[in-house]
Amino acid sequence: MLLLNDSYKLKPYKFLKMKSYFEILRDKKWKRKNLEKINLFSTILINRNFNKMEEENKTNPGILINESFSNEDLSFFEKLEKKEFESSELLSLKIEAEDINNDTEINELLGYDLISKNLAYKLPYQIDGALEILRDLNGSALLADEVGLGKTITSALVVKECLVRGFAKRVLILTPPSLVDQWVQEMKEKFELDFKIIEKEEDWENATLAIASIDRVKILNRETGRFRHQGAFDISWDILMIDEAHKLKERNTIRWKFVDKLQKKRFLLLTATPFQNDLLELYNLLHLLKKGHLGTMKEFRKNFLNGGNKRYPLNPIELKAKLSEVMVRRKRSETGITYKKRVPKVISVTQTPQEKKIYEKITELLKEQYFRASGSEINGRLIVFALLPKVTSSVKSAIESLTKIKENEKYHETTREFAEEILEDYKELKKDSKMEELLKIVNSHLAGNPHEKILIYTKHPTTAEYMSEQLIPLGLKVTTFKGGLTREEKTERITEFRNDSQVLICTDAGAEGINLQFCHVLINYDLPWNPMSVEQRIGRVDRLGQEHDMQIYSLATKDTMEEYVVDLIINKMCCVGLVIGELPIILFNLGLDSEGKTGSTKIEEHLLNTFIESRNNLDVFARGIDEISKIVQDGMKGYEESKEASSELLDEK
Amino acid sequence: MENQLSNFIQKFFENLGAKVNFANNVLEISGVLESFEKFYGKASPYRFVFQSSNFIDGTELVDKNSYIVKAISSYLENSGQTTLVKIDFKDEKPKDFLKNVKFANAELKDLSKIKKHNFFFRFTFHTSLQYLNEKEKIINNIFVHEGKVTNGDLSDYPVVEGNKSEVTIPDMKEPYFLAKEELKKLVDPEIQKIAIELEKKLEKENERINSHFSHATNEHQEKLDRSKNKLVGLMHENDSEKIERQEKLVNSIREKMSLESSEGDKTRELTIEKQRHALNVNNKLFNTTLIYYPLFTYNATIKNEFTKRIFEVSYDPLTEDLKEIICETCGLPTKEIHLCSTGHISCKNCHYYCEACNKEYCEKCVKTVCEHCNKSICFECAVRCFGCGKVMCKDHTRKDPLTGRIYCNDCLKTCGRCNNLKDPLRFKESKKTGTMVCEECFRSEMQKSVLDGVFEED
Known part of the structure; x- marks a missing residue:
């Protein structure tokens, strides 16, 4: 910029001729300051007020000072006029209360006592983590505790503290779609905070405590180049929190750009794996958190990337020092928490010839005899996704589904007749092998300890009813837990199970978010083909406070597709020694956790596609399952390697 | 801290009318108001200890972050907003405070007491200064007396709870606005102190951001320049495929440059840092205390041979000042009181004798000077000649017995x-x-x- 001498009166830029401009330049009165890449005429325009701006900048500090007077003061006038007075002693107490509560720095969590009754355990490392984030890192940090240490609780303590102390009013939490409801529930039940879920653009108006699925809100209008949820950018968030932040490891993603654009005073990134395969993932994450902290990309590569080794840095000490300025990370080994093992047992159920016949007829019905009234074939995927699992879940749910087909005129007459035929076969059925196996397992445990608690899972409410009908006549105390229960009813039933009942029968819908770590026997009567759902089930008992190794039974009908799937999910995914929370990371890395075209997760779609393509050929299906298994095994191996490598950087002192 | 806490909790519950007993290091509280029990969420009795060594079953260990302390603070939040306090000055003998007043030409005959009070306000403001993750609190007491901010310390005075039947509430809006202005002056040094600290931190962050964007821009620029030079080189080779590739590369660098090192992004980052380092100052009126005290006010009767007068004399025991007695002629305060023959009170400078009748008058009443003999004459002695209109003393005039008109001897x-x-x-x-x-x-x-x-x- 050029400094103007006061004696020069510049004309507005549009009138300025080039000749005059160069005359000015030649004049030695002009002082030249920083040359910036700006338009010629803009330069001159800026200069007109330059001296004035300099003067102003000297007297005004660079910081914002927001000063306000409470408008409640005027209510004092009314009280005075009405001669409403209180004693001076009360005033002294009030002043003393202020003195007692006068903490400038954050040395303790004031909000903790307010909600401690809602937390199952007081874990000092969670409190320490929250304090470190608030006090030492100004509320902005990468929270990279190992899997299973409760980053949700630690970060929620930060949020609660800021709200209680009055530092924050507007909080936004961005999470993967599957975790939105879980976050809302946790914040409400444990922290007494009502977060609103953002779904539509209008929801941003007046949003104070907001949770959104990052996948939902990051939608970009490619034509205009603008994000659909512009409302998010209009708010200056006091706290922005991103769960599963490892999904922001790529800088060129829309998701990354969306988060980058948000205004935030405090910023928390939650991930157990800040990088896995490449240090540049770490750079991208930290670049989002604090631009320039690790320099430019080029500087980072030059200073820290070690030739071909993408995982181990060139100057680890320097990089660790940089990380310690923005990151909080604790390992499980530091916390003193012990984790119990999952002991899987896949029970292969051998069908009777009668049952086998019925099963074959059902699969024939669904694959070859399933037509609409018009004669057109019903979509194979629909059958597989919606109908087959229900039909094969239990006798009762099979009968229910077949009855619906028989009675529904939308189906072709042939289809309905076929269904009726199978129903007739069911009437002749003398034995339910699956139920018998279940009873064996239940009795074997209760024989050893009548006070044992057994948790049985099924996908279908009808099957839950069926199991209840079979178990109660045996003199067992049974509680059922299905969807649609109120919070009070849920609490009642869990208390009943804890204090009285021996068996709790749950559906997947009904059992979200409940804690059953006093139980260590879990039976999957049927299994969802989504390993994440199975993880959810096991997660009810595999929690802090579990005192025994968990017995995980899964019933699978022998010589059916189900058998292979159960083996894959249980023996090769959910019960292979991973800590709870690690499987989702592995599936994410493999791209298998996100939603597929049909609305199910990609891994589920893989399995069901394999099922369809196998055309009832078990060998073909088994080979397909093996391929999926190999992919998952490779994923696990890669995860372990990256865990080791990142641990060298993140954990070693 | 433990002592302070236990005293605080004890006083609080005593104030609520609960039964408080402190024995064997356990503070037991029973008979608590239902409204507090509901507020606290727990029914009494409560048993508190303040050191972990005193903890026994059935007691609750209390420290400053305990829920009971927070509950009490919250409960008190809307209490104690207005208080009435009296400075109970004992009557002072009026003659003591009148001893400096001189009655020049009259005698103080009587002093009868009038009940009057004077008022002033104490505004207690609570200012919270919040920045980053810290919060400071300042409590300021500002006294406003008779339209001015004044220093106040009531500790040396006999202060008692006021009686609202004794007072009529004066207007508090003006004093309140004065107090607010004063508060700004009091709080400003602290604001400036914090602002300087914050500015240093902000400068550091701004440096980081500016440096980052500057380096990023330079890097991109270098890359762009290199690519452009290469493109120029390729133009000579006439290899269209390579040229196209290089052009694409140049464009992608340009695009990356605009995405990663745009002024808009830099401004946004700087703005975010500025917001992060903002200082939020919230002022709240914590309490308004109306302080009243008796003004020793009397109706004083003074008398001389010509007249008597009753006027109000008032002594402010707070300022230890006699309320100014004002000369009714010049409007200035006076400590030497002259009683005019018509009953006016005047100062020495405004006091005159009538040279005609020798009575004492104030300047108002000694209207004029005789135009004949130049004597100062009072309104009684001054007559106007019907003929020439001149004012003069009676000596130079005569009244016509027939007409009754007064004429000077000349007329x-x-x-x-x-x-x-x-x-x-x-x-x-x-x-x-x-x-x-x-x-x-x-x-x-x-x-x-x-x-x-x-x-x-x-």
């Missing part, structure tokens, strides 16, 4: 017959002598002329 005319000074407007020409005679003489002449020739000899 009065000598009657040619009786040689008396008479109202010049009442002169007629004598028929006998042709001289101007007064009306009386003219009448008398006329009466006599009627008899003229009646009693003449033959």
